[in-house]
Amino acid sequence: MKSVKDILNSISANNSLGLKLLFIIASVYCLSTALYFSNLKVTFIGVLLCSIVVSKHVIKSKVIWALFLIIFSIDVIHNFYDEANHHFLLTYITLIVVLHLNGVFNYKILIKNIKYLTVIVLAFATLQKLFSEQFISGEFYYYMFNSGRFFKPIVTQNMEQLALIKSNNAAIRELALINPNNSSASAQFQNIFPHLGVICVVFAWLTIAVECIATLLLLLKPTHKLTHIVLLILILGIFSTRLETGFLAILCIAGFLITTNKTFKTIYLFLLLLFLSLIITKLGFY
């Protein structure tokens, strides 16, 4: 049996592990979204399972990756204004893998592509927040906290906070029954924490700062330890706020591929497996 040290060495030495993980993510995502274009996806999953039984080289199969790309692209084109952002991201990553397997670029350029893509995603996630008045004023976080959409497992443990969240949501539901043309009524919130207004503004700017630092570090020092400490803080920060496990799994694979450090690779790997488990068990979002 392999020792832990051997396993850790193989994690950092093995290039094909990255591709294997991408393959698992794409398969899990395909299964999770099988409700849309179900006939096509069920057929594809059947082909995928047959290929796994018959062939040893499914993970590097050009045909299978091309089929992944076709399926994800159909979703994007058909539901362009409705697809989640990480669906777009996964489609781009699938295209990168397809180009790599077809000999357009080598593994080194594949990693660079993943790096630039992650930088673009983080940069625009930051910019969109920066240019959203509702975000920088703290209004968005204020709403998310008071309606119990953030830190759900923690805030719902406290009976007093749970009662306030229920009362706030009831006020919103009641207001939604009134035609706003006939009344300028509003729903009165009861803050679940004291000084929530100030906390939300600080939290909003903190989010922008962490995302901005992660973007710059990833662009300028992609393999530096500090870069991956910040990226892991961002991943764990998002995870503790909301179970956006689909997006987080893709951030983890990006971190895993970009870093050259054995310890960070191992951390990303275990986080990725945790997020995938949460997606499969439907405890997290896909």
Place this chain on the structure above:
Amino acid sequence: MFKKYHKKLAYCVPVIALIVITFQVVMVKTNQLSRWKGGGFGMYSEIHHGHNEIWLKHKTISIDSLAQKNKRLNASIKRLKAHQTKNNLKTTAKLIQKLTQYDTIVLQVWKPKIDVNKATYYRTLASEITYIN
């Protein structure tokens, strides 16, 4: 397969991503597209468009209950809440007019707003269209 274009294709994916994001940003600015949608990575930067409300001016009818009985209207409303183009407004208004038989309707989309100082949640008019049969 793409040998002739290998060098040119090396970073084509990040470029495609940038083109899609640019298009999304333009749509957000010009066509009231929700920042959450369109592949621009603006998730969690504003209240989700699912909280937008659809109302008719001068009418008491609830569009939500009307949509529960009609799949096409439901899908149309979902689209309209995320993206208030003239076309989406017109399509939804047409469907509502057909179902309600009103001669003229003024279809409106209201967005939630928060007043942190007063701790209130209220709604503001985002867009409207007058549809005459």
